[in-house]
Amino acid sequence: MEKWECTACGYIYDPEKGDPENGINPGTSFEDLPENWVCPQCGVGKEFFQKMA
Amino acid sequence: MRVIIIGNGLGGAIAAKTLREIDPEVEIDIFAEEKYHYYPRPNLIEFVAGDLPMEKIFAYSEEWYDQQKIEIHLNQPIKKLIPDSQEIEIDGRKREKYDALLLAAGSFPFVPPFKGAEKQGVFTLRTLEDALDILEYQKNHNKVAVIGGGLLGLEIARALNLRGASIEVVEFYEQLLPRQLDIQGSSLLKTEIEKMGLKIHLGLATEEILGQDEMKGLKFKGGEKLEADMAIVAAGIKPEIKLGKEAGLETDRGLIVNDFLQSSDPKIFAAGDILQHRGKIYGIIPATFAQARLAASNILGDKKKYEGTVPWNTLKVAGLFLTSIGLINPEDENQEEIREEKREEGIYKKIILQAGVIIGALWVGTKNGVDHISRAISEKKNIEKWKDSILKDDFDFSLL
Numbered sequence: 113m114e115k116w117e118c119t120a121c122g123y124i125y126d127p128e129k130g131d132p133e134n135g136i137n138p139g140t141s142f143e144d145l146p147e148n149w150v151c152p153q154c155g156v157g158k159e160f161f162q163k164m165a
Numbered sequence: 166m167r168v169i170i171i172g173n174g175l176g177g178a179i180a181a182k183t184l185r186e187i188d189p190e191v192e193i194d195i196f197a198e199e200k201y202h203y204y205p206r207p208n209l210i211e212f213v214a215g216d217l218p219m220e221k222i223f224a225y226s227e228e229w230y231d232q233q234k235i236e237i238h239l240n241q242p243i244k245k246l247i248p249d250s251q252e253i254e255i256d257g258r259k260r261e262k263y264d265a266l267l268l269a270a271g272s273f274p275f276v277p278p279f280k281g282a283e284k285q286g287v288f289t290l291r292t293l294e295d296a297l298d299i300l301e302y303q304k305n306h307n308k309v310a311v312i313g314g315g316l317l318g319l320e321i322a323r324a325l326n327l328r329g330a331s332i333e334v335v336e337f338y339e340q341l342l343p344r345q346l347d348i349q350g351s352s353l354l355k356t357e358i359e360k361m362g363l364k365i366h367l368g369l370a371t372e373e374i375l376g377q378d379e380m381k382g383l384k385f386k387g388g389e390k391l392e393a394d395m396a397i398v399a400a401g402i403k404p405e406i407k408l409g410k411e412a413g414l415e416t417d418r419g420l421i422v423n424d425f426l427q428s429s430d431p432k433i434f435a436a437g438d439i440l441q442h443r444g445k446i447y448g449i450i451p452a453t454f455a456q457a458r459l460a461a462s463n464i465l466g467d468k469k470k471y472e473g474t475v476p477w478n479t480l481k482v483a484g485l486f487l488t489s490i491g492l493i494n495p496e497d498e499n500q501e502e503i504r505e506e507k508r509e510e511g512i513y514k515k516i517i518l519q520a521g522v523i524i525g526a527l528w529v530g531t532k533n534g535v536d537h538i539s540r541a542i543s544e545k546k547n548i549e550k551w552k553d554s555i556l557k558d559d560f561d562f563s564l565l
Contacts, residue, residue: 119454120205121224154224159479
């Protein structure tokens with residue numbers, strides 16, 4: 113599964129780790145994150161993430 | 166080596182972070198005009214809307230800067246650059262020496278030259294300070310005119326609507342989002358926004374802000390008037406080139422940089438809204454992010470070329486998703502467009518091709534396939550063989 117990077121702060125979403133503090137289980141792909149999920153580092157929405165090369 | 170960064174928005178913050186990632190030793194100093202730590206500007210909209218408390222808008226904690234050994238000097242506007250001696254002058258007093266300088270001072274809101282723009286109740290939104298001023302004034306002034314139907318204008322409109330204000334958006338062009346949409350997409354978007362209770366006026370040129378000390382309305386070319394007790398001007402941005410220009414750096418509309426993001430002085434680099442690269446001024450997050458990363462790398466001697474960024478915007482208004490990538494209106498006869506509209510479902514998709522290669526797309530009302538399309542555009546993929554099927558509901562995007 114691909115990692116995604118927040119273009120507002122550089123946070124990297126790694127699907128293998130998920131975002132357990134915000135209720136996202138390890139193994140959750142970026143596409144499967146809920147629409148209202150925000151960057152745990154800086155607070156911007158999913159639309160500011162880009163897939164890492 | 167000491168790198169000085171002017172500006173603590175996205176460009177400055179990401180450049181500082183990247184410099185530290187590459188080099189644990191380099192000295193990094195950020196000078197910021199604002200008194201607040203870095204916050205992503207999209208968070209201002211959520212803050213104005215009441216969806217994000219002020220303490221949550223910031224990206225990095227104070228401890229983070231300490232850990233990263235990044236010296237940050239807030240509320241310290243720079244008065245002058247002295248390229249000959251590689252110095253900057255702070256507030257007319259102190260001078261600081263650099264080995265490399267990064268100009269990341271961003272841009273400021275463009276206010277068209279209409280009469281009465283200095284009246285009380287006329288605002289722009291760029292900084293946290295602006296957002297606080299707007300919220301304070303809106304408490305007692307609830308009839309808001311938003312001048313500009315671009316991305317920022319519509320987002321402010323949505324945010325203040327959530328605060329209970331009555332909103333009228335006034336756009337100069339005959340469509341919303343003139344840079345990201347076409348007429349057909351705009352018409353769909355307008356319908357959705359109006360369902361939320363916002364009013365939209367297209368093709369109106371504001372000529373004057375009416376009222377005595379406090380603004381009371383707008384007057385348009387042709388004589389039409391609109392009553393309002395508050396106005397937000399969202400008519401685009403202008404690069405903050407004053408410092409660079411006064412120091413003799415080459416400027417046009419923006420600060421001119423080469424592919425290595427260097428200004429006409431090789432020790433001075435730039436990233437973000439301030440710069441003009443191959444004739445273009447971007448003013449969008451993905452471009453600034455890429456530039457900040459590359460500028461940091463180039464400053465440290467690892468030469469990397471910036472090849473430009475495919476304009477890429479997403480907007481969520483009234484629960485309607487909208488994505489606009491690359492070129493969205495054909496510019497000559499070698500380019501063709503294919504489209505699909507399902508008006509009753511609020512879905513509109515369009516692709517621009519040049520000799521079979523996908524160079525732009527517009528996705529309204531759906532996000533399905535948008536990541537694949539976006540990647541195909543950045544890879545300049547030839548999609549000729551899927552021309553007839555790609556906009557159908559059952560198209561398998563993994564083929565791309």
